Amino acid sequence: MNIIKAINRTRIKDIAQKANVSIGTVDRVIHNRGEVSNATRDRILRIIDEMEYQPNLMASTLASKKTFSFALLLPEPISPESYWNKPMVGVRRAFQEIQQYGININIHLFKQSDANTFNTEAGKIIDSNPEGVVLAPFFSRESKEFISELKKRAIPYVFIDSNIKDSDKLSYIGQNSFQSGTLAAKLLDFSVPENSSILVLHFAKERDNMNHLVQREKGFYEYFNTNLSSGKKKLITLEISDPTDIACQNQITDQLKSNPEIKGIFVTNSQVYYLARLIEGTNISGIRVIGHDLINENIDFLKKGIVDFLICQRPEEQGYKAIITLFEHLVLKKEVNNENYTSIDIITKENLDYYK
Amino acid sequence: MNIIKAINRTRIKDIAQKANVSIGTVDRVIHNRGEVSNATRDRILRIIDEMEYQPNLMASTLASKKTFSFALLLPEPISPESYWNKPMVGVRRAFQEIQQYGININIHLFKQSDANTFNTEAGKIIDSNPEGVVLAPFFSRESKEFISELKKRAIPYVFIDSNIKDSDKLSYIGQNSFQSGTLAAKLLDFSVPENSSILVLHFAKERDNMNHLVQREKGFYEYFNTNLSSGKKKLITLEISDPTDIACQNQITDQLKSNPEIKGIFVTNSQVYYLARLIEGTNISGIRVIGHDLINENIDFLKKGIVDFLICQRPEEQGYKAIITLFEHLVLKKEVNNENYTSIDIITKENLDYYK
DNA sequence: ACTTTTTCCGTGTTCGTACACGACAAAAAG
DNA sequence: CTTTTTGTCGTGTACGAACACGGAAAAAGT
Numbered sequence: 001m002n003i004i005k006a007i008n009r010t011r012i013k014d015i016a017q018k019a020n021v022s023i024g025t026v027d028r029v030i031h032n033r034g035e036v037s038n039a040t041r042d043r044i045l046r047i048i049d050e051m052e053y054q055p056n057l058m059a060s061t062l063a064s065k066k067t068f069s070f071a072l073l074l075p076e077p078i079s080p081e082s083y084w085n086k087p088m089v090g091v092r093r094a095f096q097e098i099q100q101y102g103i104n105i106n107i108h109l110f111k112q113s114d115a116n117t118f119n120t121e122a123g124k125i126i127d128s129n130p131e132g133v134v135l136a137p138f139f140s141r142e143s144k145e146f147i148s149e150l151k152k153r154a155i156p157y158v159f160i161d162s163n164i165k166d167s168d169k170l171s172y173i174g175q176n177s178f179q180s181g182t183l184a185a186k187l188l189d190f191s192v193p194e195n196s197s198i199l200v201l202h203f204a205k206e207r208d209n210m211n212h213l214v215q216r217e218k219g220f221y222e223y224f225n226t227n228l229s230s231g232k233k234k235l236i237t238l239e240i241s242d243p244t245d246i247a248c249q250n251q252i253t254d255q256l257k258s259n260p261e262i263k264g265i266f267v268t269n270s271q272v273y274y275l276a277r278l279i280e281g282t283n284i285s286g287i288r289v290i291g292h293d294l295i296n297e298n299i300d301f302l303k304k305g306i307v308d309f310l311i312c313q314r315p316e317e318q319g320y321k322a323i324i325t326l327f328e329h330l331v332l333k334k335e336v337n338n339e340n341y342t343s344i345d346i347i348t349k350e351n352l353d354y355y356k
Numbered sequence: 357m358n359i360i361k362a363i364n365r366t367r368i369k370d371i372a373q374k375a376n377v378s379i380g381t382v383d384r385v386i387h388n389r390g391e392v393s394n395a396t397r398d399r400i401l402r403i404i405d406e407m408e409y410q411p412n413l414m415a416s417t418l419a420s421k422k423t424f425s426f427a428l429l430l431p432e433p434i435s436p437e438s439y440w441n442k443p444m445v446g447v448r449r450a451f452q453e454i455q456q457y458g459i460n461i462n463i464h465l466f467k468q469s470d471a472n473t474f475n476t477e478a479g480k481i482i483d484s485n486p487e488g489v490v491l492a493p494f495f496s497r498e499s500k501e502f503i504s505e506l507k508k509r510a511i512p513y514v515f516i517d518s519n520i521k522d523s524d525k526l527s528y529i530g531q532n533s534f535q536s537g538t539l540a541a542k543l544l545d546f547s548v549p550e551n552s553s554i555l556v557l558h559f560a561k562e563r564d565n566m567n568h569l570v571q572r573e574k575g576f577y578e579y580f581n582t583n584l585s586s587g588k589k590k591l592i593t594l595e596i597s598d599p600t601d602i603a604c605q606n607q608i609t610d611q612l613k614s615n616p617e618i619k620g621i622f623v624t625n626s627q628v629y630y631l632a633r634l635i636e637g638t639n640i641s642g643i644r645v646i647g648h649d650l651i652n653e654n655i656d657f658l659k660k661g662i663v664d665f666l667i668c669q670r671p672e673e674q675g676y677k678a679i680i681t682l683f684e685h686l687v688l689k690k691e692v693n694n695e696n697y698t699s700i701d702i703i704t705k706e707n708l709d710y711y712k
Numbered sequence: 713a714c715t716t717t718t719t720c721c722g723t724g725t726t727c728g729t730a731c732a733c734g735a736c737a738a739a740a741a742g
Numbered sequence: 743c744t745t746t747t748t749g750t751c752g753t754g755t756a757c758g759a760a761c762a763c764g765g766a767a768a769a770a771g772t
Contacts, residue, residue, distance in 0.1 A: 308546070343707065380753070418759095
């Protein structure tokens with residue numbers, strides 16, 4: 001049983017013959033390079049339609065020495081193991097796959113603490129005049145300036161990680177943070193006994209995209225508001241400015257001691273490992289802990305059983321998808337999705353080894 | 357910042373010049389087509405090594421009119437919505453991506469109830485003499501015969517869904533059922549109160565690969581054996597031969613009524629929807645239900661909140677990966693993983709919409 | 713009516729690789 | 743010593759599309 005019989009590449013020659021014109025004329029029409037009279041153009045187009053002509057991409061890229069250059073504008077990873085290395089892995093994989101099509105990728109990094117570096121790098125990108133751009137619109141105002149410049153030059157851009165509404169983007173690749181918060185809530189709700197409390201922990205120092213954290217928390221609360229049967233549970237929110245500070249750590253342990261009915265903790269960002277270290281150091285037990293992102297520190301505590309769940313949004317895939325989206329749009333000239341939410345994955349000790 | 361500067365394709369011409377031979381001789385060496393004296397071959401090979409030559413795949417496939425044909429041998433889907441349609445989706449996607457490289461895919465289906473159909477189709481595949489084969493080794497004995505024939509002809513084969521050990525396979529793409537059972541156990545353990553019982557349901561009629569079901573159950577029990585803290589929970593196993601039969605249905609409801617402490621149910625295969633229908637019809641509530649596979653019937657009950665978790669193994673991806681593995685091995689001549697476990701995903705009402 | 717410009721179209725070459733064909737020499741067979 | 747076979751190697755063309763170049767025809771300008 002055949003899905004499709006063979007490669008579809010009915011000959012241009014046939015078309016040229018049928019339309020009674022030269023081969024050159026036919027490909028002028030195909031690449032609408034003008035220089036063809038409307039009469040013959042229409043005639044040829046009709047014939048092409050009939051024959052379901054589909055150009056051979058390999059021959060095409062081979063013949064055209066045209067190269068594409070994509071520019072990336074992402075936050076600089078704060079450490080070799082931190083979150084923003086992950087999208088880069090996906091970018092590299094995508095590059096390996098499509099480099100033979102003449103695609104070049106330039107990575108520009110900005111400091112999350114300094115909007116000026118964003119502007120500098122954005123300027124460099126504009127100067128290099130790439131065919132497409134992938135950016136994390138970390139700084140809202142600066143990003144808007146940047147994309148208005150891109151729009152002026154008709155350079156398509158893809159958002160990664162966070163979104164800007166009504167921005168004529170080519171695509172958004174990222175997570176739905178609200179929904180991920182809801183999911184975390186459900187897991188904790190299921191995992192702790194009735195009549196217990198849940199602690200929501202905000203490690204606010206890392207400004208690793210604040211909006212996400214807010215959305216996650218909203219989703220989390222939303223769950224408990226709509227699921228009245230779980231309403232018996234009390235939620236306590238705590239903001240920790242600096243998890244490395246001992247005073248702040250005491251803040252957490254005090255909270256746990258004074259509220260022994262706390263049976264679940266939700267950490268809104270990737271830094272659940274700070275909490276896990278704290279718990280490991282004391283003899284507190286029986287508390288379900290849920291955090292985000294599969295970074296090495298968290299993996300260790302997941303294996304030890306101190307962290308029970310990690311919610312993960314496939315950052316590698318986001319990087320990969322962003323590049324591939326540009327590629328599909330520019331080279332393959334395919335339609336691409338305007339919004340592309342990556343899946344929200346639940347990682348436990350049990351399925352960790354098989355997560356990719 | 358550039359990852360890699362450009363496409364690596366240092367000219368053959370340069371090599372030829374350096375080695376003081378003709379271009380023809382150089383590519384004879386590259387494609388080791390014999391017809392070259394050992395002396396010059398060695399000289400050229402050394403120069404190639406120095407220059408890190410890498411052939412252009414596009415030009416290569418363009419020039420060689422060689423086509424590859426891959427054969428698939430999979431169980432026939434029992435209905436348009438059933439499990440075995442999913443791998444097919446992935447196969448189609450893979451085909452779309454690689455068909456331009458001259459790859460043709462032939463799908464052969466056998467009946468899960470009839471080993472003879474397996475043999476017939478296997479024979480057809482042997483006759484068609486494909487370059488590579490993907491098969492689900494559903495019938496152990498018949499599969500072994502088939503692969504010994506393939507081995508004789510040096511046709512590489514990839515197992516999908518289930519594995520045969522020590523079989524010189526190119527690769528195995530599939531799930532780790534045992535681990536998926538462990539995961540299910542953890543989720544149920546977390547979700548039900550202490551001192552309650554858990555019902556393990558085997559819908560044994562669908563022979564949709566029995567070995568998987570056994571493995572899942574083993575993993576499930578394993579979890580409760582090793583996690584002694586959860587040992588307070590009692591496990592009850594029930595085998596239902598025909599879930600459409602009313603007597604069998606009563607068997608389940610009786611069990612639930614006589615054991616009101618049952619607060620969690622684990623269905624070992626994809627047919628959790630039978631149980632969900634039963635629960636929906638009665639006024640039983642407060643029972644956590646976990647099943648497998650994201651088929652349409654199950655999705656409905658997941659949304660309704662009757663089924664709480666579905667464990668899913670990305671069957672589409674399995675189909676996709678199987679084809680791509682053959683492609684990478686035969687066309688790209690890359691190293692491929694001998695075993696490739698797909699990830700074990702947890703789906704709930706909350707993350708369902710984002711699952712791909 | 714003439715030149716100049718514009719529009720239209722056919723031919724030829726190129727991209728990087730594969731491979732057929734034939735040339736020539738050396739080795740084997742007659 | 744001739745004929746046949748085998749082993750080496752160079753050249754030329756093809757794959758399917760892109761595009762430069764230049765010629766012919768049509769339109770515009772004088």
